Amino acid sequence: MSRSLGQLTVTSPAPGGGPGAGPGPHLPLFVLGTEADEHSERGVSCPGELPSPSDPALVRRAEQARDELGDRAFILGHHYQRDEVIGFADVTGDSFKLAREAAARPAAEYVVFCGVHFMAESADILTSDAQQVVLPDLAAGCSMADMATYTQVEECWEALEDLGVADDVVPVTYMNSSADIKAFTGRHGGTVCTSSNAQRALSWALGKGSKVLFLPDQHLGRNTAVLELGMDLDDCVVWNPHRPGGGLDAEALRKATMILWRGHCSVHGRFTADNVTEIRRRIPGVNVLVHPECVHEVVTAADQIGSTEKIIATIEQAPAGSAWAVGTELNLVQRLAAAHQDKTVVYLDKTVCYCSTMNRIDLPHLVWALESLASGQVVNRITVDPLTATQARAALDQMLALP
Ligand code: SF4
Numbered sequence: 001m002s003r004s005l006g007q008l009t010v011t012s013p014a015p016g017g018g019p020g021a022g023p024g025p026h027l028p029l030f031v032l033g034t035e036a037d038e039h040s041e042r043g044v045s046c047p048g049e050l051p052s053p054s055d056p057a058l059v060r061r062a063e064q065a066r067d068e069l070g071d072r073a074f075i076l077g078h079h080y081q082r083d084e085v086i087g088f089a090d091v092t093g094d095s096f097k098l099a100r101e102a103a104a105r106p107a108a109e110y111v112v113f114c115g116v117h118f119m120a121e122s123a124d125i126l127t128s129d130a131q132q133v134v135l136p137d138l139a140a141g142c143s144m145a146d147m148a149t150y151t152q153v154e155e156c157w158e159a160l161e162d163l164g165v166a167d168d169v170v171p172v173t174y175m176n177s178s179a180d181i182k183a184f185t186g187r188h189g190g191t192v193c194t195s196s197n198a199q200r201a202l203s204w205a206l207g208k209g210s211k212v213l214f215l216p217d218q219h220l221g222r223n224t225a226v227l228e229l230g231m232d233l234d235d236c237v238v239w240n241p242h243r244p245g246g247g248l249d250a251e252a253l254r255k256a257t258m259i260l261w262r263g264h265c266s267v268h269g270r271f272t273a274d275n276v277t278e279i280r281r282r283i284p285g286v287n288v289l290v291h292p293e294c295v296h297e298v299v300t301a302a303d304q305i306g307s308t309e310k311i312i313a314t315i316e317q318a319p320a321g322s323a324w325a326v327g328t329e330l331n332l333v334q335r336l337a338a339a340h341q342d343k344t345v346v347y348l349d350k351t352v353c354y355c356s357t358m359n360r361i362d363l364p365h366l367v368w369a370l371e372s373l374a375s376g377q378v379v380n381r382i383t384v385d386p387l388t389a390t391q392a393r394a395a396l397d398q399m400l401a402l403p
Pocket of ligand 1: 080116141142143144145176265266267268329355356357358
């Protein structure tokens, strides 16, 4: 890796890439706090005077600011957040549930989103103009969402047009994408999907066109296509935005049903089939439950696959005495283990891994955001421009209308 003050250039291999992975791209990154890239989630600045993490009054300060704000503020907490933050959430959930919860509370002038940047964007798109969405730390991005930039996706689409296949392609983007990518999808008649409704989204798209461009998580796209729609792995190709022509020849693109974007989640992409083998050896009779963002070899080795909400429901409904190894973000697994002590709930990997960007929202940032709002200063507001919001909203509305 070479480093200058303003930018980093990363040349290390991309982890968790599965099929299509290889030597890593030259990916420019901004050093946190030095510059901002308005067209992606990379390198956003992190302004402000934060309380010290060792301030013993942090909890009291958060409670006091929360009380002062009353119904004017609504705090959303994603399932992968730290305990110290989730304790202040008015509601917890996955990204789409949280955005809808915010929209359902128009009296809340401030929506404090304890999640990552694309989630706050979605909340801004779905809430009224009178509501302001605040992300307590602007550096809380999502590495997966960053793997599909607007320019890269436009280049891909132009290549499909040059090949004469774009009219057959329906774009489907995972909720975990920037507002720009959701807008691209809406503009081209596609839909957003979540990990809960990806199968319905793909079925709908393939009733409309003969191919899907699936953004940005190749694993959710592949796992859904193969395990839920019965496609072959050969029906899927991976578009690498860092190679000319996506690294694919015309014949491969013409033949493919699923054109998967070469993106992945840095948390779920870490789990391996060896983790599954090892945990079965260590805990005989264990049920392996993983998120569909895991690589194909992991989900095929697991006993059950489920979205974050489904993972929570599965553990809640499991009989006392049962044992579960869960392949998803560690904060959630730890909370599930603590809440269900009549069951064995363990993390699938021996090496612990939090979502590092999600974890940037900590108690000092929450206190800083709440105290600022209570004093009348709106900080770290996330806004999506009206045209992008309208086009992204079209793709979100299409998801809500999925049969
Ligand atoms: S867990 Fe993965 S997909 Fe979710 S915010 Fe973190 S990097 Fe992004």
